[in-house]
Amino acid sequence: MSATVQITLQNNTDELQRLNELVAQFGADNNFTVQEEYAVFLCLEELSTNIINYAWPNGGDHTFDVRLSVDETAIKIEFQDDGIPFDPPKFPKQDITKPVHERPIGGLGIHLVRQQSSEMFYERLDEKNILFVKIKRGQS
Amino acid sequence: MELTVDTLEGGIKCVRLAGRMDLKGTQSIEARFNAETGALKQSVIVEMAGVGFIASIGIRLLLANIKQLNPAGAKIVFCRPQKMVEDVLRLSGLDSVAEIAADEAEAVKLLKGV
Numbered sequence: 001m002s003a004t005v006q007i008t009l010q011n012n013t014d015e016l017q018r019l020n021e022l023v024a025q026f027g028a029d030n031n032f033t034v035q036e037e038y039a040v041f042l043c044l045e046e047l048s049t050n051i052i053n054y055a056w057p058n059g060g061d062h063t064f065d066v067r068l069s070v071d072e073t074a075i076k077i078e079f080q081d082d083g084i085p086f087d088p089p090k091f092p093k094q095d096i097t098k099p100v101h102e103r104p105i106g107g108l109g110i111h112l113v114r115q116q117s118s119e120m121f122y123e124r125l126d127e128k129n130i131l132f133v134k135i136k137r138g139q140s
Numbered sequence: 141m142e143l144t145v146d147t148l149e150g151g152i153k154c155v156r157l158a159g160r161m162d163l164k165g166t167q168s169i170e171a172r173f174n175a176e177t178g179a180l181k182q183s184v185i186v187e188m189a190g191v192g193f194i195a196s197i198g199i200r201l202l203l204a205n206i207k208q209l210n211p212a213g214a215k216i217v218f219c220r221p222q223k224m225v226e227d228v229l230r231l232s233g234l235d236s237v238a239e240i241a242a243d244e245a246e247a248v249k250l251l252k253g254v
Contacts, residue, residue: 096233109196
Protein backbone atom coordinates (compact mmCIF):
# COMPACT_ATOMS: atom_id res chain seq x y z
CA MET A 1 0.00 0.00 0.00
CA SER A 2 1.25 3.48 -0.80
CA ALA A 3 -0.26 6.89 -1.44
CA THR A 4 0.97 10.35 -2.29
CA VAL A 5 -0.48 13.84 -2.19
CA GLN A 6 1.06 17.13 -3.27
CA ILE A 7 0.09 20.76 -2.71
CA THR A 8 1.52 24.09 -3.85
CA LEU A 9 1.25 26.82 -1.24
CA GLN A 10 1.78 30.56 -1.35
CA ASN A 11 4.15 32.25 1.11
CA ASN A 12 1.33 33.28 3.39
CA THR A 13 0.53 31.73 6.77
CA ASP A 14 -3.19 31.68 5.88
CA GLU A 15 -2.23 28.79 3.58
CA LEU A 16 -1.49 26.54 6.58
CA GLN A 17 -5.22 25.99 7.04
CA ARG A 18 -5.50 24.55 3.52
CA LEU A 19 -2.48 22.34 4.20
CA ASN A 20 -3.98 21.09 7.50
CA GLU A 21 -7.28 20.18 5.84
CA LEU A 22 -5.47 18.21 3.14
CA VAL A 23 -3.34 16.38 5.70
CA ALA A 24 -6.30 15.56 7.97
CA GLN A 25 -8.03 13.91 5.00
CA PHE A 26 -4.84 12.14 3.86
CA GLY A 27 -4.26 10.87 7.42
CA ALA A 28 -7.82 9.57 7.69
CA ASP A 29 -7.59 7.84 4.28
CA ASN A 30 -4.33 6.15 5.27
CA ASN A 31 -5.11 5.22 8.89
CA PHE A 32 -2.55 7.45 10.59
CA THR A 33 -2.36 6.77 14.32
CA VAL A 34 -2.87 9.71 16.70
CA GLN A 35 0.91 9.91 17.17
CA GLU A 36 1.62 9.79 13.45
CA GLU A 37 -0.92 12.48 12.70
CA TYR A 38 0.50 14.69 15.45
CA ALA A 39 4.06 14.24 14.17
CA VAL A 40 3.03 15.06 10.58
CA PHE A 41 1.07 18.16 11.63
CA LEU A 42 3.98 19.34 13.76
CA CYS A 43 6.63 18.86 11.05
CA LEU A 44 4.44 20.57 8.44
CA GLU A 45 3.55 23.49 10.71
CA GLU A 46 7.13 24.17 11.81
CA LEU A 47 8.88 23.71 8.47
CA SER A 48 6.22 25.46 6.36
CA THR A 49 6.21 28.41 8.76
CA ASN A 50 10.02 28.63 8.45
CA ILE A 51 9.78 28.70 4.66
CA ILE A 52 7.00 31.30 4.68
CA ASN A 53 8.78 33.55 7.20
CA TYR A 54 12.42 33.23 6.16
CA ALA A 55 12.90 31.84 2.63
CA TRP A 56 12.30 35.13 0.82
CA PRO A 57 13.74 37.98 2.92
CA ASN A 58 12.85 40.55 0.24
CA GLY A 59 9.18 39.58 0.38
CA GLY A 60 7.02 39.34 -2.74
CA ASP A 61 4.70 36.56 -3.84
CA HIS A 62 6.25 33.09 -4.00
CA THR A 63 5.11 29.49 -3.89
CA PHE A 64 6.55 26.29 -2.47
CA ASP A 65 5.62 22.62 -2.81
CA VAL A 66 4.83 20.08 -0.12
CA ARG A 67 4.59 16.40 -1.01
CA LEU A 68 3.44 13.75 1.41
CA SER A 69 3.78 10.03 0.80
CA VAL A 70 3.05 7.02 2.92
CA ASP A 71 3.60 3.27 2.86
CA GLU A 72 3.51 0.58 5.55
CA THR A 73 6.87 1.58 7.01
CA ALA A 74 7.05 5.37 6.89
CA ILE A 75 5.47 8.73 6.19
CA LYS A 76 7.71 10.96 4.08
CA ILE A 77 7.38 14.70 3.66
CA GLU A 78 9.24 16.65 1.00
CA PHE A 79 9.44 20.45 0.86
CA GLN A 80 10.72 22.36 -2.18
CA ASP A 81 11.21 26.13 -2.30
CA ASP A 82 13.33 28.52 -4.35
CA GLY A 83 14.19 30.78 -1.41
CA ILE A 84 17.59 31.50 0.12
CA PRO A 85 19.61 28.39 1.11
CA PHE A 86 18.60 27.01 4.50
CA ASP A 87 19.73 23.63 5.82
CA PRO A 88 17.55 22.68 8.83
CA PRO A 89 19.53 19.53 9.74
CA LYS A 90 22.56 21.79 10.29
CA PHE A 91 20.61 24.17 12.56
CA PRO A 92 22.31 24.24 16.00
CA LYS A 93 20.83 21.88 18.58
CA GLN A 94 18.84 23.48 21.40
CA ASP A 95 19.89 23.12 25.02
CA ILE A 96 16.54 22.67 26.73
CA THR A 97 18.16 22.01 30.11
CA LYS A 98 19.23 25.64 30.65
CA PRO A 99 17.67 27.59 33.53
CA VAL A 100 14.55 29.53 32.59
CA HIS A 101 16.19 32.96 32.42
CA GLU A 102 18.86 31.69 29.99
CA ARG A 103 16.41 29.88 27.73
CA PRO A 104 15.98 31.45 24.29
CA ILE A 105 12.36 32.03 23.29
CA GLY A 106 12.97 30.99 19.64
CA GLY A 107 14.58 28.04 17.86
CA LEU A 108 12.30 25.35 19.23
CA GLY A 109 10.57 24.47 15.97
CA ILE A 110 13.43 22.49 14.45
CA HIS A 111 14.19 20.93 17.83
CA LEU A 112 10.62 19.54 17.89
CA VAL A 113 10.85 18.34 14.27
CA ARG A 114 14.03 16.43 15.20
CA GLN A 115 12.21 14.83 18.13
CA GLN A 116 9.17 13.82 16.09
CA SER A 117 10.94 12.49 13.00
CA SER A 118 13.35 9.65 12.40
CA GLU A 119 15.37 11.27 9.58
CA MET A 120 15.89 14.68 8.04
CA PHE A 121 17.84 15.20 4.82
CA TYR A 122 18.57 18.44 2.95
CA GLU A 123 19.98 19.23 -0.46
CA ARG A 124 20.35 22.36 -2.56
CA LEU A 125 19.59 21.51 -6.17
CA ASP A 126 18.98 23.85 -9.15
CA GLU A 127 18.73 26.90 -6.83
CA LYS A 128 16.12 25.11 -4.74
CA ASN A 129 15.97 23.96 -1.12
CA ILE A 130 14.82 20.36 -0.98
CA LEU A 131 14.11 18.96 2.45
CA PHE A 132 13.04 15.40 3.22
CA VAL A 133 11.60 14.39 6.57
CA LYS A 134 10.81 10.78 7.42
CA ILE A 135 8.53 9.61 10.20
CA LYS A 136 8.75 5.88 10.85
CA ARG A 137 5.44 4.08 11.26
CA GLY A 138 4.58 1.58 13.95
CA GLN A 139 6.29 3.52 16.73
CA SER A 140 4.56 3.93 20.08
CA MET B 141 -8.75 29.08 20.19
CA GLU B 142 -10.77 29.67 23.32
CA LEU B 143 -9.49 31.16 26.55
CA THR B 144 -11.63 31.37 29.69
CA VAL B 145 -10.68 32.44 33.19
CA ASP B 146 -11.98 30.83 36.39
CA THR B 147 -11.32 31.50 40.02
CA LEU B 148 -10.94 28.32 42.06
CA GLU B 149 -11.28 27.84 45.82
CA GLY B 150 -8.90 30.01 47.78
CA GLY B 151 -8.86 32.63 45.03
CA ILE B 152 -6.55 30.60 42.79
CA LYS B 153 -6.76 31.68 39.20
CA CYS B 154 -7.18 29.15 36.42
CA VAL B 155 -6.81 30.00 32.74
CA ARG B 156 -8.48 27.35 30.57
CA LEU B 157 -7.31 26.89 26.99
CA ALA B 158 -9.04 24.95 24.22
CA GLY B 159 -8.27 24.43 20.54
CA ARG B 160 -5.15 24.07 18.43
CA MET B 161 -2.08 25.97 19.62
CA ASP B 162 -0.68 26.30 16.11
CA LEU B 163 0.33 29.62 14.56
CA LYS B 164 -3.19 30.89 13.99
CA GLY B 165 -4.64 29.57 17.25
CA THR B 166 -1.79 30.91 19.37
CA GLN B 167 -1.97 34.34 17.75
CA SER B 168 -5.70 34.45 18.50
CA ILE B 169 -5.16 34.17 22.28
CA GLU B 170 -1.66 35.65 22.70
CA ALA B 171 -2.61 39.13 23.97
CA ARG B 172 -5.24 37.83 26.41
CA PHE B 173 -2.99 35.03 27.65
CA ASN B 174 -0.18 37.51 28.36
CA ALA B 175 -2.61 39.82 30.16
CA GLU B 176 -4.07 36.97 32.27
CA THR B 177 -0.76 35.30 33.20
CA GLY B 178 2.69 36.93 32.89
CA ALA B 179 1.50 40.53 33.23
CA LEU B 180 -0.19 39.88 36.59
CA LYS B 181 2.94 38.50 38.32
CA GLN B 182 0.79 35.95 40.18
CA SER B 183 0.95 32.17 40.11
CA VAL B 184 -1.69 30.67 37.89
CA ILE B 185 -3.00 27.28 36.76
CA VAL B 186 -3.18 26.80 33.00
CA GLU B 187 -5.68 24.07 32.24
CA MET B 188 -4.99 22.46 28.86
CA ALA B 189 -7.39 19.50 28.60
CA GLY B 190 -9.06 21.07 25.56
CA VAL B 191 -5.80 21.63 23.66
CA GLY B 192 -5.36 18.91 21.04
CA PHE B 193 -2.21 20.24 19.39
CA ILE B 194 0.70 22.49 20.31
CA ALA B 195 3.52 23.67 18.02
CA SER B 196 6.63 25.69 18.88
CA ILE B 197 4.72 28.98 18.61
CA GLY B 198 2.50 27.79 21.48
CA ILE B 199 5.49 26.64 23.53
CA ARG B 200 7.09 30.06 22.98
CA LEU B 201 4.02 31.81 24.37
CA LEU B 202 4.00 29.57 27.46
CA LEU B 203 7.77 29.96 28.00
CA ALA B 204 7.67 33.76 27.57
CA ASN B 205 5.09 34.00 30.36
CA ILE B 206 6.95 31.58 32.64
CA LYS B 207 10.04 33.79 32.15
CA GLN B 208 8.00 36.86 33.03
CA LEU B 209 6.59 35.29 36.21
CA ASN B 210 9.82 33.70 37.39
CA PRO B 211 11.62 36.83 38.74
CA ALA B 212 8.46 37.74 40.71
CA GLY B 213 8.57 34.34 42.45
CA ALA B 214 5.38 33.30 40.66
CA LYS B 215 4.79 30.28 38.46
CA ILE B 216 2.54 28.47 36.02
CA VAL B 217 1.27 24.98 36.79
CA PHE B 218 -0.03 23.14 33.73
CA CYS B 219 -3.07 21.00 34.34
CA ARG B 220 -4.45 17.97 32.47
CA PRO B 221 -2.59 18.22 29.15
CA GLN B 222 -3.50 15.54 26.60
CA LYS B 223 -0.82 12.86 26.14
CA MET B 224 0.70 14.18 22.89
CA VAL B 225 0.61 17.77 24.12
CA GLU B 226 2.28 16.74 27.39
CA ASP B 227 4.97 14.94 25.38
CA VAL B 228 5.71 18.15 23.46
CA LEU B 229 5.79 20.19 26.69
CA ARG B 230 8.38 17.75 28.04
CA LEU B 231 10.35 17.51 24.76
CA SER B 232 10.58 21.31 24.85
CA GLY B 233 11.94 21.21 28.38
CA LEU B 234 9.00 23.10 29.87
CA ASP B 235 8.72 20.45 32.59
CA SER B 236 12.03 21.70 34.01
CA VAL B 237 10.73 25.27 34.41
CA ALA B 238 7.07 24.56 35.26
CA GLU B 239 5.13 21.73 36.86
CA ILE B 240 2.55 19.54 35.16
CA ALA B 241 -0.42 18.23 37.15
CA ALA B 242 -2.73 15.35 36.26
CA ASP B 243 -5.81 17.07 37.70
CA GLU B 244 -7.00 20.29 39.29
CA ALA B 245 -6.55 19.13 42.88
CA GLU B 246 -2.90 18.30 42.21
CA ALA B 247 -2.42 21.58 40.36
CA VAL B 248 -3.75 23.52 43.36
CA LYS B 249 -1.37 21.64 45.67
CA LEU B 250 1.62 22.31 43.39
CA LEU B 251 0.66 25.96 43.09
CA LYS B 252 0.48 26.35 46.87
CA GLY B 253 3.72 24.37 47.26
CA VAL B 254 2.19 21.86 49.70
